[in-house]
Amino acid sequence: MDLIKPVTPEVIGRRSGSLRRRHLYSRAFRIACIGFTMSAVGVLGLLIYQVAAAGLPWLDLQFLTSFPSRFPERAGVKSALYGTLWVVSFTAMISLPVGVLAAIYLEEYAPASTMTRIIEINIANLAGVPSIVYGILGLAVFVRFLGLERSVIAGALTMSLLILPVIIISAKEAIRAVPSSIRLAAFAVGATQWQVVRSHVLPSAIPGILTGVILALSRAIGETAPLIMIGALTYVAFVPDGPMDEFTALPIQIFNWTSRPQAEFHELAAAGIIVLLAVLLTMNAVAVFIRYQGTRK
Amino acid sequence: MTSLVASKKRWGEKILRLVFFLCAFISVVTTICVIAILAYETLSFFQEVSVTEFLFGTEWRPLLEPKAYGILPLLAGTLLIVIGSSLVALPVGLACAVYLSEFASDRARSIVKPILEILAGIPTVVYGYFALTFVTPGLRLMLDDVQIFNAASAAIVVGIMVLPMVASLCDDALRSVPGSLREGAYSVGATSYEVTARIVVPAALSGIFAAFVLAVSRAIGETMAVTLAAGATPNLTLNPLESIQTMTAYIVQVSLGDTPSGGLAYKTLFAVASLLFTITLVMNLLANKVMRKFQEVYD
Numbered sequence: 075m076d077l078i079k080p081v082t083p084e085v086i087g088r089r090s091g092s093l094r095r096r097h098l099y100s101r102a103f104r105i106a107c108i109g110f111t112m113s114a115v116g117v118l119g120l121l122i123y124q125v126a127a128a129g130l131p132w133l134d135l136q137f138l139t140s141f142p143s144r145f146p147e148r149a150g151v152k153s154a155l156y157g158t159l160w161v162v163s164f165t166a167m168i169s170l171p172v173g174v175l176a177a178i179y180l181e182e183y184a185p186a187s188t189m190t191r192i193i194e195i196n197i198a199n200l201a202g203v204p205s206i207v208y209g210i211l212g213l214a215v216f217v218r219f220l221g222l223e224r225s226v227i228a229g230a231l232t233m234s235l236l237i238l239p240v241i242i243i244s245a246k247e248a249i250r251a252v253p254s255s256i257r258l259a260a261f262a263v264g265a266t267q268w269q270v271v272r273s274h275v276l277p278s279a280i281p282g283i284l285t286g287v288i289l290a291l292s293r294a295i296g297e298t299a300p301l302i303m304i305g306a307l308t309y310v311a312f313v314p315d316g317p318m319d320e321f322t323a324l325p326i327q328i329f330n331w332t333s334r335p336q337a338e339f340h341e342l343a344a345a346g347i348i349v350l351l352a353v354l355l356t357m358n359a360v361a362v363f364i365r366y367q368g369t370r371k
Numbered sequence: 372m373t374s375l376v377a378s379k380k381r382w383g384e385k386i387l388r389l390v391f392f393l394c395a396f397i398s399v400v401t402t403i404c405v406i407a408i409l410a411y412e413t414l415s416f417f418q419e420v421s422v423t424e425f426l427f428g429t430e431w432r433p434l435l436e437p438k439a440y441g442i443l444p445l446l447a448g449t450l451l452i453v454i455g456s457s458l459v460a461l462p463v464g465l466a467c468a469v470y471l472s473e474f475a476s477d478r479a480r481s482i483v484k485p486i487l488e489i490l491a492g493i494p495t496v497v498y499g500y501f502a503l504t505f506v507t508p509g510l511r512l513m514l515d516d517v518q519i520f521n522a523a524s525a526a527i528v529v530g531i532m533v534l535p536m537v538a539s540l541c542d543d544a545l546r547s548v549p550g551s552l553r554e555g556a557y558s559v560g561a562t563s564y565e566v567t568a569r570i571v572v573p574a575a576l577s578g579i580f581a582a583f584v585l586a587v588s589r590a591i592g593e594t595m596a597v598t599l600a601a602g603a604t605p606n607l608t609l610n611p612l613e614s615i616q617t618m619t620a621y622i623v624q625v626s627l628g629d630t631p632s633g634g635l636a637y638k639t640l641f642a643v644a645s646l647l648f649t650i651t652l653v654m655n656l657l658a659n660k661v662m663r664k665f666q667e668v669y670d
Contacts, residue, residue, distance in 0.1 A: 096562050096564075096565070097562055099562070099564050100562035100563050100564035100565070102564075103563075103564040103567070103568075104474055104563065104564070106466065107466045107467075107469045107470040107473075107474060108470055108474070110462070110463045110466035110467060110470070111466065111467045111470045111471070111483060113463070114463060114467055114486075114487065114490065114531075114534055114535075114538070115483065115486050117490070117531055118486060118489060118490050120505070121493070121497070121501050121505075124501060124504065124505050125497070125500070125501075128504070171394075172394045172397060173394075175390065175391045175394040175395075176391070176394040176395035176397065176398070178391055179388075179391035179392050179394060179395040180395055183388055183391055183392070184392075184395070192399065193395050193396065193398060193399060195659070196398050196399050196402055197398050198655075198659050199402075199652065199655050199656060199659065200398055200401060200402060202585065202588060202589075202651060202652075202654075202655035202658075203405070203592075203648065203651065203652070203655075204591070204592025204593075204594070204619065204647060204648075204651055205592070205594065206592065206594045206619050206622055206623070206644070206647075207405060207592075207644055207647065207648050209622075209626075210405075210408070210409070210622070210640065210641065210644050211401070211404060211405050211408060213626070214408045214412075215404060215408070218632065235401050238397070238398060238401075239398065242395075242398070266381060266384055267384060267388070268383070268384055268387050289492075292492065293492075295494075296492075296493070296494025296495070296496070296497075297494070298494070298495065298496045298594070298595045299495075299594040299595055299619070299623060302623055302626055302627065303622070303623075303626050305626070325494055325496045325595075328496050328497070328500065329496050329499070329595060329598075329599065332496070332499060332500045332503060332504075332599055333599060340500070340503070340504055343500055344500065344504075347497050347500060350494065350497070351493075351497075354492065354494075358492070
């Protein structure tokens with residue numbers, strides 16, 4: 075690569091000033107980098123403080139067990155919390171098997187063909203498609219074409235397509251981390267391809283796969299735009315009973331409250347954000363725990 | 372001698388292989404569906420509105436009379452967000468990456484990295500809340516003539532949002548530069564600034580470039596923070612203190628209302644989404660290509 079020139083005094087700029095000035099620059103640069111990093115960390119602290127200060131006073135049992143309301147003091151997130159749990163459960167049931175099987179195909183079965191390369195490049199690019207485009211896809215295919223209406227299952231299918239690339243990429247990495255000597259030993263004693271995958275590759279790869287799946291699902295929980303596109307309602311005063319019911323979700327409820335002008339609703343939004351972050355934190359803790367269990371073996 | 376050919380056909384194995392292939396093929400089907408749907412509806416949109424009016428018209432008023440279908444105001448809004456968020460995310464992200472890969476101790480790294488991951492995992496609607504309740508009031512305190520909904524506030528939070536991605540990808544790029552290059556420079560008496568700025572960063576430039584392109588592509592596709600904080604007024608301006616509308620925010624605005632399916636207003640959704648999809652796809656393809664090339668250099 076011609077970007078890398080031979081290292082000579084001219085390249086590193088030794089001629090550009092006295093030694094003391096060069097060390098001064100160097101120290102200033104280092105401090106600037108540390109300062110920028112600390113400011114990024116500081117922003118996270120500020121954000122959490124801002125949300126906690128506004129939302130904590132509103133967070134009580136009544137908030138968790140009430141439906142949304144025009145009156146801030148009576149409003150709650152019950153329907154949104156249940157809606158989120160419904161959607162994420164169905165998303166997991168759809169995306170987990172499909173994503174893992176796709177990863178198994180790409181790592182263990184796929185020949186080095188043009189088709190395989192197309193699939194690989196396609197997955198890498200799908201991971202970068204804006205989530206709102208998935209929302210439009212869900213609107214056109216699931217809501218309109220398949221006639222699923224604004225149901226939990228339409229939301230879960232849309233979310234599954236959205237997180238499939240993420241799941242496939244992380245599952246592939248987990249499968250690739252299994253040493254090939256394990257596979258070769260199994261093949262050597264006459265195991266078939268599927269026997270190798272089921273009894274040898276999968277058991278070692280499962281902790282890594284699950285970690286990736288949970289992180290992908292926590293992305294699905296936070297996504298708002300695709301659910302708005304497929305028409306998840308902003309005012310729902312009931313809890314879904316089945317996959318064909320209408321629903322709302324936590325981020326949509328937060329969006330709804332934030333977009334109102336009154337300060338009380340902004341504080342409700344902050345309380346909703348605390349609930350949402352608590353759900354995400356729980357899932358991440360589970361993922362970390364699984365990873366820890368996996369590495370201990 | 373026993374034959375080495377399998378004694379029986381294992382149909383189960385073949386069926387499983389086919390099932391696995393179909394799962395992997397779903398991703399290709401997804402792409403085909405996205406392109407087919409966007410192309411179909413966009414073509415029928417262009418039967419009623421000319422391509423020239425769409426691409427070069429300076430007014431976007433598809434829901435009110437008199438109607439106008441010029442995409443430029445939405446593009447200008449998106450551009451403002453991209454420029455503003457890049458000003459925040461690119462320098463700070465690169466500085467974080469330099470700190471992490473060149474200066475930080477293992478202990479500091481093990482603290483800062485998870486914090487950046489948390490920052491990356493916070494849902495975008497939360498950033499929208501943060502923009503409206505903290506950044507906008509702050510801007511209004513510091514500057515005059517700041518509208519309640521303004522591009523600057525949204526651009527700042529979008530910048531914060533993509534910062535962890537920039538930091539993490541640049542960190543990967545910097546760390547893949549072989550240590551021997553650094554040692555070579557130190558051995559002829561370079562200071563740590565000179566090593567970083569003149570040796571390590573140039574050597575990792577293609578990876579850093581890919582990270583920047585991906586960050587811009589993320590900022591273009593960002594939806595919720597922009598919808599909440601930047602407003603809903605298509606506005607052909609480059610003044611970041613005014614209320615604007617981005618392509619993504621327009622799509623949300625239409626889908627929140629009761630736009631009947633099949634009408635021209637409904638089709639604008641797909642026309643705008645096509646443009647959005649095309650821009651981000653080109654940028655992602657470019658970034659992935661650069662990234663693959665750069666991985667080959669040191670492998």
